[in-house]
Amino acid sequence: MPLSGLKIGLIGGGAMGGALAAGLVSSGRVPPAAMLVSDVAPERLRRLEQELKVRTLQDNRLLAQEADIVLLAVKPDVVLSVLQQIGSLLRPSQTLISIAAGVTLSFLEQNIPQPVPVVRVMPNTPCLVGEGASAYALGRNAGPRDAARAAAIFSAVGRAVQVREELLDSVTGLSGSGPAYVYLLIEALADGGVRMGLPRDVALALAAQTVLGAARMVLTQGAHPAELKDRVVTPGGTTAAGLLVLEEQGVRAALIRAVEAATLRSRELSRAKFT
Missing domain, CATH: 1.10.3730.10 (ProC C-terminal domain-like)
Structure with a gap:
């Protein structure tokens, strides 16, 4: 299993982030103890901790140091500030996955000092009810391992397909x-x-x-x-x-x-x- 024995760190516990956490835990793909969630809103963290029994924290740096897969589920205009916090802490053995709409792979990679594998994903709102349609594209340092990780995460909340990055705008227009x-x-x-x-x-x-x-x-x-x-x-x-x-x-x-x-x-x- 692509996610077996790995810790998943989710930065952003809002609607989409919470849906991903719930899908991964309820499907059994990630045990609650292996799911880390950080967010600026304490009430969101309390709700996720109570409902899913996942681990929560408010320090993105601690999450980036501990997680094997770091998933950015924040708004596009927040991505840069988050990368400025965690970029120097990320390692090539990790996978960084971003669902921030419009944020390109090159933008993500340019703001990480190390050659960390990056995956960009375009999900849609039916992920909230486990019937999402997601497409993902691999960055220059990402390979089959990272593709398998992204597919395993997003197939927990629907269907996931791999495309070239230049097609993600078409995915946005369709799904x-x-x-x-x-x-x-x-x-x-x-x-x-x-x-x-x-x-x-x-x-x-x-x-x-x-x-x-x-x-x-x-x-x-x-x-x-x-x-x-x-x-x-x-x-x-x-x-x-x-x-x-x-x-x-x-x-x-x-x-x-x-x-x-x-x-x-x-x-x-x-x-x-x-x-």
Whole structure:
């Protein structure tokens, strides 16, 4: 096991950091005693200590000295100050993993004096419920060991795939921003149900479960979405009538353009701040 016998140090115990800690502990991949969490907010640390029985501290330097894997789960504008605290303490035997949006591998590596393996990850908010979609890219000093460590951590809260760093902006446009697109679809489907007479709570439950079930079929059956779509459509039937409206209204093109726009904006933000 990639994480067996290792200590995981998590800097940042907020929503995403807390979700990662919970996923690693609840999955059994990391025992509570091997999980270290630091944060500037004492109340967050108390909650994590009570709920997960993990070790907590407020000194990032102590965490960096003890952990085998250091995971940065802080906001992008805080990354530099954290690296200034811990950079000189990091060792080549460790793996530094960052989930700070837009912070490039080169920026991270430039602010660490030693040739420490660095991995950059783009997770999304469904990690909070164990159904995340994460993509990770390796820095110049990272290798298969570090890739395995990142995959083991983020597969504890969903699915994880490896990509080249230049594709992480596309990941942001698709799976990073994607939950918002899906929420909009769920809301619209529920509104359609209400328009046709369903109670609001019933329409919302049916819409959300329909999206969940359809997504699970894509992931588990190995069939292309177009094939699964065709299985639902009968000649001259209700689904065919609905699909015609969606195509006429340009829903497919709108979603493609949404991913494109979010990707381009991610590139702009990253270049403005971290290159």
